[in-house]
Amino acid sequence: MAEANSCVLSIAGFDPCGGAGILADIKTFEANKVCGVGVLSALTFQNDTTFEKVTWIETDEILKQVAILKKRFAFSVIKIGLIKNLEALETIISDCRQSVPGCLIIWDPIVRASTGFQFHNYFERGQLFPVLENCFLITPNIEEVKFLAGINNPVKASQELANYCNVLLKGGHNIEEPGVDYLFMQNKIEKIF
Helix, strand or coil: CCCCHHHHEEEEEEECCCCHHHHHHHHHHCCCCCCEEEEEEEEEECCCCCEEEEECCCCHHHHHHHHHHHHHCCCEEEECCCCCCCCHCCCCCCCHHHHHHEEEEECCCEEECCCCCCHHHCHHHHHHHHHHHHEEECCCCCCHHHHHHCCHHHHHHHHHCCCCCCCEEECCCCCCCCCCCCEECCCCCEEEE
């Protein structure tokens, strides 16, 4: 069994193809020799080209899944992916920060599936920014960072969000620099290849 301090918790949706969500997270953790465990936040009905629907797991059920895992594992990092809304995210982050003090919380703000299905149409920024202050890092792609900040320029949007937490702007959708990521911290930007 892995050492307690090497465990990472993924709270994410279930993509039955394994290309995203909880299955992809666990595979990534294992590839990096990290013990990974998962909590389901949503069940998606999809394949690699078609998305039919999503069924959300209620917040109290997510917290119950986390609670039973915390009895056995200590988490140094908690990664949150697909989530129903900001209220659920805020509750989950608050619970994790209280019950797992010192853990780093990373949020991957999934707005739309690669097949085009839109999970979220709007986040109230007055509610979003306090949530971000409780995250160590967020990992949006270009479209997601513009959506979150309400700013059409991805660099300016990332800089705005970096006032609240670190921002890893993923370069997978970057036409000018495909695959190049940028890490935005307060008053600092690093290019990551």
